[in-house]
Amino acid sequence: MVTKKHGVIIETPTEARQAERGPSVLLVLTISLIAVAIGMAAVWYIFFRT
Secondary structure: OOEEEOOEEEOOHHHHHOOOOOHHHHHHHHHHHHHHHHHHHHHHHHHOOO
16 A cells, blocks of 8 residues: 655555566576576587687
8 A cells, every 4th residue: 555654655665566476587687597598508519619
């Protein structure tokens, strides 16, 4: 519930975010890091192997 104090809206951090971060944030970060690592390994393998 939004409350006002001296004309300023006071909200809790959860209310200000309008949602809670769930496990999907960690999943997206993990998948992105793995994809970048695979991509960099592919670039190294294609261009820099001797």
